[in-house]
Amino acid sequence: MKVGAWQAMTLVVRRELCLSFRRPEQLLQPLVFFLIVTTLFPLGLSLQLSALRDMAPGVLWVAALLSSLLSLDSLFKSDADDGTLEQLALSGQGLTVIVIAKTLAHWLVSGAALVLVSPLVATALGIPPEAFATMLLSLGLGTLTLSWLGAIGAGLTVGLRRGNVLLSLIVLPLAMPLLIFGAGATDHAVSGTSAAGALYFLAALCVFTCTLAPFAATAALRITLD
């Protein structure tokens, strides 16, 4: 009996999660990096708590972007190296379905995990608990958008031997609006003003990339397979 697109996506997400939990070091690496980078700032700058709180949104977002980048390289690379990507392309499911499932699984183990540990970091940086909801929402939207942007970059660089540097060069400029509006939203929440405008912009970017990035990433992967 034929397998539907939804079942195929579920299967791929389960496979990706299973693989991630078999290699916990890959799962923990971006999280530990996130924690260490955000800890280095207050140690290096010796700031007063008020000054630290002013810088905290930017520090948090830069660290989150860089941590997310760490795991992007492996999004399609290992599948391309061991021949799995070819098998997935010939699975009878559209390659776009596979790309969507893999990107969502990547976000679950990298972006969503970062969002979950961010209150710990935020507390250390002096962000008040009242700002946590906005911060979590903005980071959730931002990391999901970054995963989609990263899928395009990973698709373009999957055939290159040292593609991770090029991947960063492709993705980081595209991620600048995320940094500006994500840090802005958190900053508004810290200062007690409305963050709605920045959050709406982040949500719009997220919808835009969710809609178009799967097709762009699929096209990029097809170039590699050809």
Next chain:
Amino acid sequence: MLKGVSLDLKPRELMHIRGPNGTGKTTLLRVICGLLRPEQGRVAWFGESIASVRAEYQSALAYASHEPALKADLTPLENLRFMVGLKRRVTLPELRQSLERTGVAACADLPVRVLSAGQRRRVVMARVLAVRATLWLLDEPFTNLDSAGSDLLSALLAEHVNDGGLALVVAHHDLQLAAAVRRLELSE
């Protein structure tokens, strides 16, 4: 890379593709399975271009490339469940049966990383069996197999072809099968 190649395959036929290194045997298989688009000419399945019947064609084919496409951190059973599961609904007993058929049932729950190259090749053949595809495209399937493994693979190929299947096999050595074998020799 490839010029003037024309072939057709009917049910109950196996085509053995041979040729020196670099003559495009793997490229030909990749073109036939649809991973590469030919600059000229076309690949057809029941008379229809494979691009127009992509889903139907892909569900009817099983491709085993040089790379085993197995995840070292997963067990053979998990590898099969995730890859075969994308092609058709499959149960664990069915997958165990395929692994048993290729002689690796004892390794079904071990991580692939501890398996030898020959055992991995047998897991790949179990995947090909479990897919229940009409068309088998096998690229050097005898690599790393011992004599018992080679005999088993030959028997599986003959069984598949005699049951009405089609197979295209790239292999360096002669195929001795209890089935009709056509040969295609590629040259530089």
